[in-house]
Amino acid sequence: MDAVTAVSGSGPAYVFLLAEAMQAAARGEGLDPEQARTLVVHTLLGAARMLAETGEPADELRRRVTSPGGTTQAAIERFQADGFEALVARAIHAARVRGAELAGG
Secondary structure, three states: OHHHHHHHHOHHHHHHHHHHHHHHHHHHOOOOHHHHHHHHHHHHHHHHHHHHHHOOOHHHHHHHOOOOOOHHHHHHHHHHHOOHHHHHHHHHHHHHHHHHHHOOO
16 A cells, blocks of 8 residues: 555655745746746646557557657656656655555565
């Protein structure tokens, strides 16, 4: 149950943190706050809808929207070089461990 809580119970906060970071980065790149919010909200909605409706695994959807040598590939490579997957794994592990601690186990 602690793993479920770490992924699903805490998951919305992770998505909101990603949205915050994307909005801040968008503002840093020159978009006004409302443009940044609108673009991020609709990007997350569209991505979630693709995950829910296509039945395709996330890695396949990511590959489909990543043009070789393009802007998305540049961003993905930066995420991966900075340890994005390992960071997510450590964060979810920390939430699971904390859940077990709070449950007394």
